Amino acid sequence: MPRKKSARPKGSGDAEVAIAEPIEGLPEGLTTGDLVESYTQMILVRTIDERIWALNRQGKVPIAASCQGHEAAQLGSLLAAQKDGRCFLFPYYRDLGLKMAAGLTPTQVMLSFMGKEGEPYSNARQFPMQGADLEHNIIQISNVVGAGLTQAVGYALACRMQDDDTVVLTYFGDGASSQGEAHEAMNFAGVHRVPVIFICENNHYAISVPQHRQMATDDLASRAQGYGFPGFTVDGMDFTRCYEATREAITHARTQGPVLLEMQVERLMPHTTDDDHLRYRTQEELDAAYERDPVSNFGAELIARGIITPEKSDEIKAEALKAINEATDAADAATLPDPSTMWDRVYSE
Amino acid sequence: MAVKNVIEAVREALREEMQRDPKVFIMGEDVGKRGGVFLATQGLIDEFGESRVIDTPLAEASIMGIALGAAFRGMRPIPEVQFSDFIWPAMNQLIGETARACYGSNGVLQVPLVIRVPYGGGIRGGLFHSQNVESIFFHTPGLKVIAPATPYDIKGLLKSAIRDNSPVVFLEHKKTYRLVRGELPEGEYTIPIGQADVKRAGEHITIVSYGLMLHYCLEAAEAVAGEGIDVEVVDLRTLRPLDKETVLNSVKKTGKLLIVHEDNVTGGVGAEIAALVADEAFEYLDGPIRRLCGPDVPTMPFAQTLEDEYMPNTDKIVQALRKQAAY
Numbered sequence: 001m002p003r004k005k006s007a008r009p010k011g012s013g014d015a016e017v018a019i020a021e022p023i024e025g026l027p028e029g030l031t032t033g034d035l036v037e038s039y040t041q042m043i044l045v046r047t048i049d050e051r052i053w054a055l056n057r058q059g060k061v062p063i064a065a066s067c068q069g070h071e072a073a074q075l076g077s078l079l080a081a082q083k084d085g086r087c088f089l090f091p092y093y094r095d096l097g098l099k100m101a102a103g104l105t106p107t108q109v110m111l112s113f114m115g116k117e118g119e120p121y122s123n124a125r126q127f128p129m130q131g132a133d134l135e136h137n138i139i140q141i142s143n144v145v146g147a148g149l150t151q152a153v154g155y156a157l158a159c160r161m162q163d164d165d166t167v168v169l170t171y172f173g174d175g176a177s178s179q180g181e182a183h184e185a186m187n188f189a190g191v192h193r194v195p196v197i198f199i200c201e202n203n204h205y206a207i208s209v210p211q212h213r214q215m216a217t218d219d220l221a222s223r224a225q226g227y228g229f230p231g232f233t234v235d236g237m238d239f240t241r242c243y244e245a246t247r248e249a250i251t252h253a254r255t256q257g258p259v260l261l262e263m264q265v266e267r268l269m270p271h272t273t274d275d276d277h278l279r280y281r282t283q284e285e286l287d288a289a290y291e292r293d294p295v296s297n298f299g300a301e302l303i304a305r306g307i308i309t310p311e312k313s314d315e316i317k318a319e320a321l322k323a324i325n326e327a328t329d330a331a332d333a334a335t336l337p338d339p340s341t342m343w344d345r346v347y348s349e
Numbered sequence: 350m351a352v353k354n355v356i357e358a359v360r361e362a363l364r365e366e367m368q369r370d371p372k373v374f375i376m377g378e379d380v381g382k383r384g385g386v387f388l389a390t391q392g393l394i395d396e397f398g399e400s401r402v403i404d405t406p407l408a409e410a411s412i413m414g415i416a417l418g419a420a421f422r423g424m425r426p427i428p429e430v431q432f433s434d435f436i437w438p439a440m441n442q443l444i445g446e447t448a449r450a451c452y453g454s455n456g457v458l459q460v461p462l463v464i465r466v467p468y469g470g471g472i473r474g475g476l477f478h479s480q481n482v483e484s485i486f487f488h489t490p491g492l493k494v495i496a497p498a499t500p501y502d503i504k505g506l507l508k509s510a511i512r513d514n515s516p517v518v519f520l521e522h523k524k525t526y527r528l529v530r531g532e533l534p535e536g537e538y539t540i541p542i543g544q545a546d547v548k549r550a551g552e553h554i555t556i557v558s559y560g561l562m563l564h565y566c567l568e569a570a571e572a573v574a575g576e577g578i579d580v581e582v583v584d585l586r587t588l589r590p591l592d593k594e595t596v597l598n599s600v601k602k603t604g605k606l607l608i609v610h611e612d613n614v615t616g617g618v619g620a621e622i623a624a625l626v627a628d629e630a631f632e633y634l635d636g637p638i639r640r641l642c643g644p645d646v647p648t649m650p651f652a653q654t655l656e657d658e659y660m661p662n663t664d665k666i667v668q669a670l671r672k673q674a675a676y
Binding site: 027090121122123125126129131132134139141142144148149150152153154155157158159161162181182184185188191192268301344345346347348349 | 354355379392400403406408410413416420426438441442445449450453454458459460490493514614657
């Protein structure tokens with residue numbers, strides 16, 4: 001849906017007054033308080049994302065995949081899932097923002113990236129935040145892209161078998177869409193009307209391979225028709241659109257079966273800390289992508305709509321920096337897993 | 350006690366466990382109205398309905414991935430791969446994901462699933478309906494691998510596998526399905542995973558085997574008994590975790606070991622048994638450890654002469670036993 005400008009005059013009141021008060025043009029269920037909260041999370045995610053790269057260069061973080069450029073898609077869809085309250089998530093490796101905003105503290109995220117004791121997904125057996133965080137309804141077992149899609153379908157099928165109306169959201173990139181299991185998952189979900197939402201965060205690159213070498217079509221959403229369920233392309237740089245599309249998809253999935261959402265985003269950083277994207281992208285292309293930065297644009301919009309003041313935005317950024325500094329120190333000081341634990345839990349105990 | 354064949358034992362185990370636990374369900378190709386191509390699931394869709402006996406699209410990777418996802422939610426899926434030869438499209442889900450899920454979540458995720466795998470040759474199945482696939486699962490930490498040979502063992506172990514909270518690859522030798530019959534008790538019983546069984550006691554030579562070959566080994570042991578060669582036959586039943594104690598105790602008693610399996614010799618289960626015995630019972634050995642296994646060709650070919658050339662059989666085992674006895 002097109003978003004209208006707020007009728008509220010710029011700077012007409014402080015953010016406290018606006019919280020919890022729906023304003024004109026906001027999708028159903030979304031308050032200005034949600035916008036401020038999500039913006040605060042976005043800033044926190046962006047700050048930690050940037051810090052992780054610096055720590056990688058210092059030799060303290062072995063590997064990181066940035067979510068810069070994906071924040072609106074991840075946090076918008078997450079908010080819809082959280083407001084619904086009956087969703088389960090199967091994210092993929094670039095979903096740092098989603099996994100963090102789902103409920104992890106900055107320190108837990110830092111423990112993940114440094115591979116320290118207390119890491120929440122696998123106690124540092126896996127790459128950062130990979131394994132299971134059942135407290136926040138999240139499973140991501142592996143780095144084999146596409147493999148989580150069939151698992152998500154199975155999880156959703158099991159929920160239905162247990163007369164539980166949970167909807168499962170599974171996230172993947174444009175590269176994973178080429179996997180055979182993406183097809184198998186969508187086909188099974190279509191046949192059995194499984195309550196699952198396939199969310200493709202299409203950043204148009206699978207490491208270095210551009211979209212036109214990944215698929216012969218301009219979009220992914222049109223594929224859904226072949227599986228007998230609806231598919232939509234969404235501007236993944238627009239927080240409220242991602243929220244709204246996911247909210248509607250959850251309702252559809254619960255009552256009628258699968259939905260494919262293609263959230264078109266930009267990858268603002270190289271694939272991982274081990275990649276150099278200037279080997280395959282031009283500076284001009286990157287500069288155009290930076291112009292679409294979902295975090296700074298969201299902040300500018302909140303200010304323009306009078307939902308927050310520039311001072312409030314600066315305050316949010318300062319608080320994020322303080323929190324990430326503290327988390328960095330805490331994780332730096334944390335212990336490493338005891339080597340003897342390597343032998344544990346190969347099988348269910 | 351009633352005499353039943355192997356496929357009837359499989360079906361009884363499935364039915365009893367589905368009656369006992371509503372979380373148990375079956376999924377796979379043709380498992381519904383068709384009852385599976387071997388009729389292992391015959392009648393179950395009538396008793397338990399389409400929601401618990403799910404005919405899936407013809408796509409093995411998703412059969413395994415969907416089963417894994419359902420297990421994460423606390424269900425106890427029993428995916429069936431129609432023939433072991435068709436398991437390869439599901440290998441990432443099975444070895445890459447399923448085997449690592451518990452470990453990779455630091456024990457948070459339980460994977461109570463059993464993948465049933467009809468396997469093995471000697472049935473004119475050619476290269477793509479005869480394969481032995483056990484060694485690759487045997488090699489994989491995180492999986493349990495079971496390969497019983499008799500109706501009694503298959504029923505008791507399948508029930509244990511379904512109740513286990515770790516993923517189990519359950520291998521059913523196709524040739525035993527209707528060929529091998531045995532008594533099944535009326536009442537409830539299970540057999541613990543990880544326990545080998547001495548199927549024939551003897552003093553001179555130990556044979557370690559499993560699956561269809563177990564029966565040929567028993568025939569061969571009987572055949573050489575008249576020659577004064579007293580053979581002990583150990584049925585592994587579970588390949589992983591391996592019952593080292595039963596194997597070692599037997600070899601310590603007899604001092605000689607012959608390992609027999611249908612799977613390719615190189616890197617097979619027999620290689621691990623040989624290493625185990627060489628490592629932990631070397632001083633008890635009176636002769637070299639020998640293996641009689643499938644040769645290193647991709648699978649037993651289709652033509653009768655070529656399949657016979659591949660397959661270990663009673664005669665070949667008899668010859669190997671005589672050679673061991675003479676050493």
